[in-house]
Amino acid sequence: MKVLVATEKPFAAVAVNGIKEVLDNAGVEMVLLEKYPDKAALLKAVEDVEGLIVRSDIVDAEVFDTAPKLKIVVRAGAGYDNIDLNAATAKGVCVMNTPGQNSNAVAELVFGMTILMIRNHFNGTSGTELKGKKLGIHAYGQVGRNVARIAKGFDMEVYAFDPYCPDDVMKKDGVTPVASAEELYKTCQFVSLHIPATAETKQSINYSLLSLMPKGALLINTARKEVIYEEDLARILEERTDFHYVADVAPTIADTLKEKFGNRVFFTPKKMGAQTAEANINAGIAAARQSVGYLKDGIDKFRVNK
Numbered sequence: 001m002k003v004l005v006a007t008e009k010p011f012a013a014v015a016v017n018g019i020k021e022v023l024d025n026a027g028v029e030m031v032l033l034e035k036y037p038d039k040a041a042l043l044k045a046v047e048d049v050e051g052l053i054v055r056s057d058i059v060d061a062e063v064f065d066t067a068p069k070l071k072i073v074v075r076a077g078a079g080y081d082n083i084d085l086n087a088a089t090a091k092g093v094c095v096m097n098t099p100g101q102n103s104n105a106v107a108e109l110v111f112g113m114t115i116l117m118i119r120n121h122f123n124g125t126s127g128t129e130l131k132g133k134k135l136g137i138h139a140y141g142q143v144g145r146n147v148a149r150i151a152k153g154f155d156m157e158v159y160a161f162d163p164y165c166p167d168d169v170m171k172k173d174g175v176t177p178v179a180s181a182e183e184l185y186k187t188c189q190f191v192s193l194h195i196p197a198t199a200e201t202k203q204s205i206n207y208s209l210l211s212l213m214p215k216g217a218l219l220i221n222t223a224r225k226e227v228i229y230e231e232d233l234a235r236i237l238e239e240r241t242d243f244h245y246v247a248d249v250a251p252t253i254a255d256t257l258k259e260k261f262g263n264r265v266f267f268t269p270k271k272m273g274a275q276t277a278e279a280n281i282n283a284g285i286a287a288a289r290q291s292v293g294y295l296k297d298g299i300d301k302f303r304v305n306k
């Protein structure tokens, strides 16, 4: 039995060793495909495997068509918008994610990018502090909760909007729930996005929301670029010189925004939120365990295409 670990953006070596150990111990062979040059390489590699572990790698209908033995795909991470769930279900393939395993890493980067921006890219001029400022968390899932925990350490006032999360969960963390996205954006100078990219959320962060943000606004995106209405983002940056945007998921128009707005925007050169040894180990090993559990015993906890 074989499990392919296909990662355009490789895990840390220590995580790969951990994945191999889990698979070896279960008598499953690990096939490793890192930094592959194109889709053809992935298609070739999936031809004879029963399991597939990926990160943001695109797993579309063509991949499922080329993998007749495939039984399980595990997205080592949270967001599974890169996997065609309908195609998987049509072929009887189970798809899982590994919720929470990389969330602290992503949450820490929120503050890394925020401090870079509010300290003016460390250019020697006076910046501002986080203490006492209002942070809005848009979607209170695993990453959002870690962001709240860290924000409390900075002495920030933390608000959250999430129609799928009971208010009590937020209140228990000392976070103030708000009733609408509009209220969140109106209240908070800093807003951190943690919504998944779905039909409902794509391009939902638009002018009418962004224009509500108070003076000195900073929007932080470690979620997905697709949730932003990019033309509206450009418009608000144009209209308001006090508006800032940092993202770990660079927009399609990143170059234009950098050219026009300089240090008011910042984008990591590659998606780096989950790129820590700890997150790679947590998510990679969870993915290996889940793959073995499904292939050997049919355990389908964390299945997302029920």
Ligand code: 3PG
Pocket: 009, 055, 056, 057, 076, 077, 078, 079, 080, 102, 223, 271, 272, 273, 274, 275
């Ligand atoms: C996730 O959805 O888990 C994060 O966006 C991390 O994605 P990555 O594994 O591609 O870095």
